[in-house]
Amino acid sequence: MKTFTIDGFARGCKAAMNKGDNRTLAAKQFLEQTLRDHDLEAIIEVLQVALPPGASIGEMIVHASEELTMLFARVPPRFQSGIHNHTVFACICQLRGEEVSTIFEPAEAGRGLEVTHTLTSRAGEVVDLPADVIHCIENPREDYSLSLHIYGGDFGALMDKRSLWSTNGHEEMAFNFQELLAESVKTMKKNGNNKGLEALVEAIPSAKDLVECL
Template sequence: MSTAAHRFDREQFVADCVAARGDGGMPAVREVLQRAVSDHRAVLDALGQPTGAAMDVFLQSPTLTIFTAHWTPRMNLLPHDHMMEALIGIYTGREDNILWRRSEEGSIEAHDVNCLFEGDVAALPADAIHSVTNPLLRFTGGIHIYDGDYFAAYRHQWDPDTLAEEPSDGEFIRQMFADENQRYQESIFR
């Protein structure tokens, strides 16, 4: 059980990440994130149990973006990139990643997997391409940190059937979350 000494403070976490980014770049930010999610119950106590597919933005700036991402049970995100370094720390649930790379034919091909459990942190380089699945029958919550303004960046996604590359933007992401919440609501009322 979390004690007062190990409480997660959202504002202090953001301040610590900003200071770490200035002092040692993303490797230093990773240490801050790892310390936070190592007591994943304290983070969950502070942020609450996720109840839908959503992003809760802590910080958006030209040099750093921090938000929580919540995945509904059995939610899948198609292959996509971020075009900047990324850190993911899981505080509840699980996130399974398929890591992709560009193929000789100009498409993408799967080349690795990474399963993140509560308390785990992953670092993705700026050129990473990944797809995400929450394989659980409960919600997953993670803290995501990007080395730049995630919401202003031009990104790509790949069609899950054809693996054809497409542009991605904030509107597509918002619609994907809305569709996922509708799918989840329909599944629980069947």
């Protein structure tokens, strides 16, 4: 088994993306090779140590550059997110547990969104999402989902290009992490998902106000 480092991964992934004709596929294949070459729990340990202290949702970024953002996603048990886009391709590299993406597209009737399909990533698997994807994520299990999310661009620079869709009515709005959190709470409330709400407050105590007020 090789030793995983964030700098080594970022360098290798960028080189692979620049070599291939298809950057998404090149990144996905590089991630799959990374999973074969490393112990998954050892990757988790490296990502854990690299997190900024006190990092909240959306702040779990362990590497950001013009071509690549790496985010360590620690999704609480039963958590369900609001609907959002990225504007660049993404790959979900599952390290522990399971993450389900529900994919949407604009409704034919012209307003709102329709679900097209779901994609599930399990430990040791990589799911790729195209740049125009609209999705929400869910942890269907009772334990944490841990994954490395990579995005084919600089998340910070993309922020004002991204959108969020309301849980009720699917109205498109400007993206920010606080609103994503609010829409996630609304989604879990709508679904009567108390376990997800409790796990969210445990992970992010400041979300308690949202859970009580929304």
